[in-house]
Amino acid sequence: MKRRNLLRAAAITAPLATVGIAGGVGVALADTANFKVMLTEQVQNKVMVFDKNSSFSDANRYKSFSPGGGGWYNLSDCRIRDTAEFGAIGLAAASGGKVGIWNITSEKDQELNDVLWSASPGGNPHALERIPNVGAYVAASSDGYLTVYGPTAVSKPSTLAQVQKVTLAGAHGVLWDPNNKLLWACGNKVVKAYSVSGTYRNVRLNATSKSVALSGLGHDLQPDYGDSGRILVTDTYGVYAINKSTASKTRLHENTRIKSYFRTSTGEYIWIRGDNAGSRDWASPTLRMSATADRTRSGAEFYKARRYATAYN
Template identity: 75%
Template sequence: MKRRNLLRALAIGAPLATAGAVGAGIAAADTANFKIMVTEQVQNKVMVFDKNAAFSDANRYKSWSPGTGGWSNLSDCRIRDTAQFGAIGLAAASGGKVGIWNITDEKDQELNDVLWSATPGGNPHALERIPNIGAFVSASSDGFLTVYGPTKISDPSTLAKVQTVSLAGAHGVIWDPNNSLLWAAGDKIVQAYTVSGTYRNVRLAKSSKKVALSGLGHDLQADFSNSSLLQVSDSYGVYSINKSTLAKTTLHTTTRIKAYVKMKTGEYFYMRADNTGSRTWGSPTIVFSQSADRTRSGAEFYKARYYTTAYN
């Protein structure tokens, strides 16, 4: 291990454990030079940058600015593919809103690009799309998941709340296309849910698959290097979960990791809350294991994502 990577591993608390193109700039395959999207809470924007360039305004690839109010303190972002609109952006905000926007050719997008939004209640921390049936599921940290079903899959304006499912500390949700399960991270647990029904009859039901965590779950993401695994962070570290065997492997033992992504190349990047300022849960820096870290002066990043529509 090179000295720089050794120092990086020590900084995060422990070394690594041994154990579709739908628009310009959106990745269908993993490459060494990729784009990432971040939620930045001071300007309250989702921003997309090339990871090999400074995270400056001049270098932004795209941005989306929904304004404040219910959209304040953006807490999640990701992109998914649809037949009707191509790539759409998904967002959740601690101010109370969740929603999706149409990713157009515009460099800087705003609230008028929103296709649908809702106010699930609590403190929304994540939003995920279930493909083929066009349903969406949000996670609110006050303790529940909210399911939204459409009357017309191609028309998100027809989405309405159809179910609320209790999950203490709900923070993360991700669709698992290999097993047709929705996984959610909450307080000391990662829980899988089966999905039944279509349109307004779509429903979640607890699966027997669950994995205990030591603390409050934060980020829950695919492992882009291995489709059989999930990556989850909690208050005390980062773990890999085998979706079939439910085996949990500790990758890092550093606290306050709010976003963590592992790429096919083996590179990983993360955001660790710096515990300072008015947003103690954020940081102006995204750390990369094999590339230069990126710091944006005055920023408060919360989530960081690989800029791809792929689920894994």
């Protein structure tokens, strides 16, 4: 069986489960087989949101975020989270050096003037996550560390300031685990879990005993929306499911160069595989889907894909 068919077959046999529904400005209020995906596209350097069942054309664009160049060059991560003050906000990291959050307004397109906060953690930022209730954010930089930012008030992201740096070789992904109140992070040959202590400017990450060995450099860390008891991680050599309680690992696929990967609550797998071609060989113009026709945008270079919903799992 070809590798591509392995991915599709896994989706057919995967058990199904439901996840919570999250609202917010511009966020779909139903979790169905026809939902929206958000992607980092590095040629135009935009976060783009499309209905996954429609062509990825400009006419079908649901939302976008265009921060410009400079430190925002080569957007490497995107996701949305819910806040009491602003509703849904977008989170982004860029290999050019910036991380930040933007306000998802009722307008179709957001730009740099919609940014609520940004920082330059250094070291090729690859991911940004929000820790709820304390309003803290954690960035992963591939040069080898996690950077923690804490506010003086949850409702005032403009007060965020760096409060901690944690060494993690090859740091690429971060994901909050609301069930176990842990922050998971992937790096070079490892996935680690951190507990969180303190609030606001006193928030700190603390390493736990939960650590999972990988075969290569960890690339992406995302929820399994069909199973809240596990998370999904990709590395240089494959895709794995990690049981959050036992920290045990199960290999799902041996596909290489998988840069982004998640499973929906309906059991469909969605991924991006670096095509090893062109000036951005780590990216691809095509979003792969196990139960839906693939979507290709001519001239695009997609790096990360996310389910367009604010739920953590």
